[in-house]
Amino acid sequence: MQKHQYEVVVVGAGGAGLTAALYASHKASTAVISKLYPTRSHTGAAQGGIGAALGNTEEDHPEWHAFDTVKGSDYLGDQEAIDFMADEAVDAVYELEHMGLPFSRNPDGTIAQRPFGGHTNNETGKPVRRACYAADRTGHMILQTLFQQSIKNKVRFFDEFYVLDLLIVDGKTAGVIALELATGEMHIFHSKTVIIATGGHGRVWEITSNAYSYTGDGVALTLRRGIPAEDMEFFQFHPTGIYRMGILITEGVRGEGGVLINGEGERFMERYAPTVKDLASRDVISRAMYLEMKDGRGIDGKRYLHMDVTPEVVNHYADVDGRKNPDGSPYRVTASDILNKLPDIIDFCETYIGINPISDPMPVQPTAHYAMGGIPTNKFGEVVVDEKNTILPGLYAAGEVACVSVHGANRLGTNALLDLIIFGKYSGLKAAEYSASEPYLDLPKEPEAFAMQQLDSIRQSKGNERMIDIAAEMKQVMFDHVGVFRVEEGMQQAVDKVRELKERFKEITIDDKGLKFNNNLIEAWELSNLIDIAEVTAVSALARTESRGAHSRDDYSERDDKNWLKHTLAWMENGGVRLGYKPVQITKYKPKARAY
Amino acid sequence: MQVTLKIFRYNPEDGRKKHYDTFTLDADPTDRILDLLEQIKGSEDGTLGFRRACAHGVCGSDAIRINGVNRLACKVLVQDLKSRKVTIEPILGLPIEKDLIINMEPFFDHYRSVMPYFVNDDPPPSKERLQSPEDRERFDDTTKCILCAACSTSCPSYWVNEEYVGPAAIVNAHRFIFDNRDQAASERLEILNEQFGVYRCHTIFNCTDACPRDIQVTQAIGEVKKAIVNGRLD
Amino acid sequence: MALSRKVGLIAGAKYKGGGPMLSWVLHRISGLGIIIFVTLHVIASFLTQQLGSDLGIFVNTIYESIYFQLFIVFCAIFHGVNGFRIILLDIWPRLIRYQKESTWIEWFVIVPLYGLIVFIMIQRFLQG
């Protein structure tokens, strides 16, 4: 048992965690605890771009960005926070550039921007170039740049430490308990503040673009400590994942002019979103794809469609749409443009499905992608724990794990990276500010007892269940019934199934009894997190009797602003889930029908 | 189809010497080696230790030796292999912790030693620093590095010399040396102009072959050498 | 093996590097071959000439053996051609992209050159 004392402890070392640590470390002693080496974080898999209304190639304004985000969120996003994010976005991107981030460039040397789903010119309704990108590796560049800057600023890292428990004393944050993977030893991190930045939980679903490590550790951790989870029913399915594997094909492909084609060779998005077509927001496209496949218009009747970015097709539809370059000439691409702008996508397709996207269309299906919901916070990253937005002192959350909520019911592409940087920054600043004035709290006796007890119950369990089966059944039922389309009966089935799995989980056996790098044990712990999250997600979804954003139901197909313009809060209590609701902050933009 | 995996095993806790375990399992031609490892860990032997995260070649967790060469387990499919027998070993040149898990600390120490971060002490402009697409292109190749260590641990010089910074560190130095916004190129070149800098590179090209991101590692090192010798960046 | 990083010769040799790795190994072997021989030769000749030692004569008989000459000629040619390739790549790092081709070209030069020399040497040897 080792003890460490830091004013600020950041849990997770992805985009949000590293940004928070960078800002906090200027003013407070800071430690970053991460179950992975920082550069393994899933931020690195983000491809298309980070949204900011720089207006480098055409007119754009933060207000437009804010409105697009509100509209994209299906009016469930908190508008004050959204305004804040869209305003901060421009400076945030410049700040990243000043940190050395190698953005792709326009011929005049400014940061290059591309169109992305749901981002529009508010006057014409046409797509606008707002996503600042570095080829199709924007997330990779952000993660690397932040990691590099953390090295420069000598941030203290605890790599491959798995946080098991959050310590709360008298309603205030006091630290975390972590397991050092390399030795199996417990560490107590005594701190004034904790910033949770552990990312999402896409591994709940069968087909997902998310990393193995995306197991909802942060949300599960806080749920166990009586902190609610907000809007968990809203989980984004990205329209274009590689068929059966789920590996992401960035929306940037459509930004560069790629189109979705169904089994009849038709560009079906014209029917669902006549103005922006393939650049509608993600929930709209995923739903359209689902409907196409349901009606038997998948490729060869199977459950996938084609994403076509071959130059002939792109140029053809650019003509049809009348798309122009910034200088007014007709939009044209060549094979080498595609290669330069989407090198990684081409590499993925060649590696995994043996297809070269420059000459052949890619088989795609919707893939579980992003958690809009998570730990409820305000716009400074401070965790709020009830319907009245009461702050829990010293606890912060940022990134995908948090629900500010700027994404509401559906996140726009490029806003995730923005979310990381901005709310990471402010939670870091706020945490440093808080720790400057507050003392360390006394730790309880045996602070590790709660974590130890849970860990031992997994370690010593002697049943016959294998993790791989439980995980597979959970992923299956969640993908089938709490996926792109949902109905009462299916969701009920999912709730029942997940509860059954929760019981069966108590009977699992793990092969590895050792201490050193006991990944077997950690995976069991992660699975228990996933099951908790699946349950909260399914229960929250079942209760919401409307269709909004990513939560779309066959049995309640309309948005119901009268009853459901509110955030869900879910507590885990007495082995079940208790739901509560809090209002949505609406300032400038009154809810109206959403069409693209 | 049936695939046989011969996997290197070593666990300091079980008292056994290093050895190989053989597993035979059903696989699709399009399965990744990582999928097979997951399958073994899930249904046959939960004690098997290996790292993984993103599973599509962008995080760099799962660099291992597959049939004698460094690869990412998530970027090699069963159909890419010539035989149905696969030998899986940890990468060379870093201390083995457990099975396929190696200690990455020496690798990151080398990485940190070359100032792998952007340095520009001038007050930043209110907007972005301008950079032409050509200047951006100059160092594009080396920005792709994911720090998986496949290159360094394929390098015979790195295997035998604990001081040599290794290809990965030089690649990351190259990324900043040739970024015309950066101001610390000369310091980095000074660091690499040492006995254990670029001079331990003997153009063996194992690194270029091993790189899962297709970075021209040896070329990057060559460009750094040339910059040192010429005293100029072009 | 716990915390040592060093890789043994056998473990290293089992790594399946490509043609350039072979070239590197041969460059080392040929370079060492040449230098060990030349040093011995110089020392031995010096001793023989200046002190009349028999050791030098013995070393020089190795030198005159056809097998040894075949070996040392290979060393010289390989070391020269491969060294030339490396120098070219060092001068123009952009050519490194074509390293696979460069390795092939190297063998296209070495094999005929060495083959011709071997042919002549063996012919002479057989003629006595």
Next chain:
Amino acid sequence: MRSRVMPKPSWNLEYLMWVFTRLSGLSIILFVVIGISAGLLMGARTQMDLGTLMRWGFFPNPNHVLDSDIPDLFLWTNGFWQVMQILVVFFAATHGFNGLRVVLEDYSSPGFWQVFTRFLIFLLWIFSTLVGIYVIISS
């Protein structure tokens, strides 16, 4: 901008020897080509066997190929060719012994043994260079 003005690289041993290795490698190839061509021009084509010619090429000194009967052999003893020979010896010995040092130092860390082996190699280098020059001058 600061970065674009490069300071002169510090001239340490590794740097100098790296450059020298490349230059000397190229010049040895050049000298050998000259030596062999000149030898052929001077009648070696018909009067020298291949082995001797090679030996000649690498060390064009009459003493080194005494057993041949090239009539023009003594052309090589003039001052110009002696300087050429000395250069060959210097380049080859330095290239070779530095190569030996590089190989050994690939496998060693700074410390006593590195200093010791460097010293040993230095002695060998001095010795063989001096012997070579002695042979050239005295023949």
